[in-house]
Amino acid sequence: MDGKLCMICKKAPATVKVSKLVKGTVREVWMCSRCAEKRSRYHKPITPQQLFKTASEVEALLHSLLNKEGESGARRTDDEDRQCPTCGLPLRTYRDTLFLGCSDCYEAFGDVLTRDLLRYHGATFHCGRHPMSQPETVNPVLKLKDLQRRLELAVRREDFELAARLRDEIKRLKAQIQENPSESAPAKKEPS
Amino acid sequence: MDERIFHCDRWLERSGPREGVVVSTRARYARNFPKIPFPRRAREADLRAVLDRVATAVDHQAEFAGGYRFYMGDVSEVERQYLREAHLISPEMEKMPKHRALFLSANLREGIMVNEEDHLRLFALEPGLRPYEALHQIIDLEFALAQELPFAFSARFGYLTSCTTNTGTGLRLSALLHLPALSITRKIRELLGGLHERGMTWRGFYGENTENFGGFFQVSNEVTLGKDENQIVEIFLNTVDGIIEAEEKFRQELSTNSQVLDRIWRAYGILTHARLISTREAMELLAFVRLGVDMKLFRQLNHVDIHRLFVAIQPSHIRARLMLSEGGREDREVTEEERDQARADLLRERLRGAG
Ligand SMILES: [Zn+2]
Ligand SMILES: [Zn+2]
Numbered sequence: 271m272d273g274k275l276c277m278i279c280k281k282a283p284a285t286v287k288v289s290k291l292v293k294g295t296v297r298e299v300w301m302c303s304r305c306a307e308k309r310s311r312y313h314k315p316i317t318p319q320q321l322f323k324t325a326s327e328v329e330a331l332l333h334s335l336l337n338k339e340g341e342s343g344a345r346r347t348d349d350e351d352r353q354c355p356t357c358g359l360p361l362r363t364y365r366d367t368l369f370l371g372c373s374d375c376y377e378a379f380g381d382v383l384t385r386d387l388l389r390y391h392g393a394t395f396h397c398g399r400h401p402m403s404q405p406e407t408v409n410p411v412l413k414l415k416d417l418q419r420r421l422e423l424a425v426r427r428e429d430f431e432l433a434a435r436l437r438d439e440i441k442r443l444k445a446q447i448q449e450n451p452s453e454s455a456p457a458k459k460e461p462s
Numbered sequence: 463m464d465e466r467i468f469h470c471d472r473w474l475e476r477s478g479p480r481e482g483v484v485v486s487t488r489a490r491y492a493r494n495f496p497k498i499p500f501p502r503r504a505r506e507a508d509l510r511a512v513l514d515r516v517a518t519a520v521d522h523q524a525e526f527a528g529g530y531r532f533y534m535g536d537v538s539e540v541e542r543q544y545l546r547e548a549h550l551i552s553p554e555m556e557k558m559p560k561h562r563a564l565f566l567s568a569n570l571r572e573g574i575m576v577n578e579e580d581h582l583r584l585f586a587l588e589p590g591l592r593p594y595e596a597l598h599q600i601i602d603l604e605f606a607l608a609q610e611l612p613f614a615f616s617a618r619f620g621y622l623t624s625c626t627t628n629t630g631t632g633l634r635l636s637a638l639l640h641l642p643a644l645s646i647t648r649k650i651r652e653l654l655g656g657l658h659e660r661g662m663t664w665r666g667f668y669g670e671n672t673e674n675f676g677g678f679f680q681v682s683n684e685v686t687l688g689k690d691e692n693q694i695v696e697i698f699l700n701t702v703d704g705i706i707e708a709e710e711k712f713r714q715e716l717s718t719n720s721q722v723l724d725r726i727w728r729a730y731g732i733l734t735h736a737r738l739i740s741t742r743e744a745m746e747l748l749a750f751v752r753l754g755v756d757m758k759l760f761r762q763l764n765h766v767d768i769h770r771l772f773v774a775i776q777p778s779h780i781r782a783r784l785m786l787s788e789g790g791r792e793d794r795e796v797t798e799e800e801r802d803q804a805r806a807d808l809l810r811e812r813l814r815g816a817g
Contacts, residue, residue, distance in 0.1 A: 356497055357499045357503055359503065368625060368626065368627075369500070369502055369503075369624055369625055370500065370622075370623075370624060370625070370626070371499055371500060371503040372497060372498065372499045372500055372503065373494055373495075373496045373497060373614035373616075373622040374496075374497060376616055376619050376622050376629075377616075383619070383626060383629075386626055387619070387626055387629060387687055390626065390627060390684075390685075390687075391629075391630065391661075391685045391686065391687035391688055392661070392685065392688065393630075393685075393687050393688020393689070394618075394687070394688070395618060395619075395687075395688060396616075396617070396618065396619055396620025396621075396629075396630045396631070396687060396688070397620075397688060397689065397690050398620060398630065398631040398633075398689065398690035398691050398694075399601070399604075399631065399690070399691060400615060400617075400620070401608060401613065401615050403605075404605065405598075405601045405602050405605045407598075407602050407605075408605070420594060420595070420598070423594060427479060427591075428479065429478070429479035429590075429592065431477070431478075431479075432478075432479070432592065432595065
């Protein structure tokens with residue numbers, strides 16, 4: 271490492287070794303910490319802002335925290351007598367245990383849950399996989415891409431045992447695609 | 463005892479990346495049926511119906527052919543404890559077995575807990591630090607099951623779970639970390655205390671007073687709503703990488719500390735010579751030996767050996783060994799002293815000659 275320069279910017283001294291996959295073989299690339307950070311999606315520093323998706327959510331959070339004290343006693347009691355029409359869970363029980371009774375409770379207590387979810391997760395809307403999402407592994411061509419991505423990651427993280435396993439899987443899949451090219455047409459794009 | 467239960471420990475035999483610090487990675491999805499009360503509120507008939515539907519869907523999964531099925535109601539207490547010690551079922555499932563089940567794939571990489579806190583808990587286990595691989599396993603499993611099972615989902619809240627701490631993705635990624643150096647140097651609270659602001663959380667793995675219990679911690683994502691799976695993995699990896707770096711830095715400093723070296727060698731000395739040893743003492747000492755393995759003090763021992771020993775010295779594992787050596791008699795009472803003796807015997811046998 272002594273005196274070695276960053277292989278990317280060729281200016282700063284190299285401090286980080288990154289294993290990369292180049293044409294099927296592992297290469298070591300020495301970088302300075304700035305270049306390493308820029309190139310790796312896994313070393314991004316996390317800012318507190320990222321915990322909240324939008325500024326409006328931060329606002330809503332503050333709002334809900336400030337208003338908590340102001341809620342009138344009468345309204346709260348009213349609230350607590352509500353029940354889920356499907357499972358009969360009283361809102362009071364949820365407040366006591368933090369456990370819901372069934373999936374319909376989310377609809378029945380939506381307003382209360384929105385506040386609680388915001389407080390706990392810093393968000394009120396789901397993003398991520400949904401019942402229409404297809405895993406990459408369903409279509410052979412997408413699966414191949416996915417495997418190659420995982421292989422790259424495994425190499426970068428120096429997990430050579432996994433890399434060997436993925437390489438075998440890629441070889442098998444490639445052979446399979448060559449035998450049955452008709453089955454490998456890309457599936458229709460999922461709604462995003 | 464059902465012999466197949468012993469096979470389930472095989473998942474401990476694989477080795478993985480960064481295993482000096484990361485013992486294992488686990489990913490799980492919480493999923494539920496719409497309209498049917500969640501397990502805590504369900505009637506027996508509901509629980510039975512859920513179990514039947516999941517069992518039928520699992521019948522159609524190639525990975526689960528030749529796998530393992532344990533209906534907790536039919537499994538003895540020792541066997542349930544055994545599965546819990548191998549990290550395959552939760553303490554809740556061990557205590558309340560009725561209408562609950564564990565299904566494991568043939569290769570023991572993934573499984574399903576039925577009627578735990580949620581109707582389904584799909585999980586994948588990987589040795590070392592492999593969150594992407596674990597996530598992939600449960601994504602594929604979930605997709606396959608969703609072809610025949612409807613999962614409760616709302617466009618707004620995502621997957622609907624029994625507790626609001628899982629709402630959204632229903633994804634929990636966790637890593638079991640061994641952090642002896644951070645524990646010894648008392649840097650641990652400070653480091654773990656900063657996790658909350660990243661949407662991550664932690665707990666001591668073996669009871670509350672974990673610093674005195676070998677330095678094992680479980681770190682996992684806390685936030686499941688408003689972030690997609692890839693964001694959750696990135697934050698998780700980023701955080702665990704940071705902890706590994708800190709732990710390794712302090713291990714480096716401790717590697718020449720004669721007090722620490724003395725404690726490692728004393729631990730090894732006791733483990734290879736004791737005639738009676740409790741679970742707790744054995745675990746504390748093994749944690750030091752584990753650190754010694756990382757410092758390459760014991761050439762013939764690796765992390766997998768130590769991890770397997772950690773599980774093998776647990777009370778029900780020892781009891782099962784004793785019962786097995788006598789033809790599987792489950793009715794026989796095993797005294798504490800017999801157990802401590804069997805544990806000491808096992809440790810000497812596995813560790814001797816390693817120094
Ligand atoms: Zn540079
Ligand atoms: Zn309900």
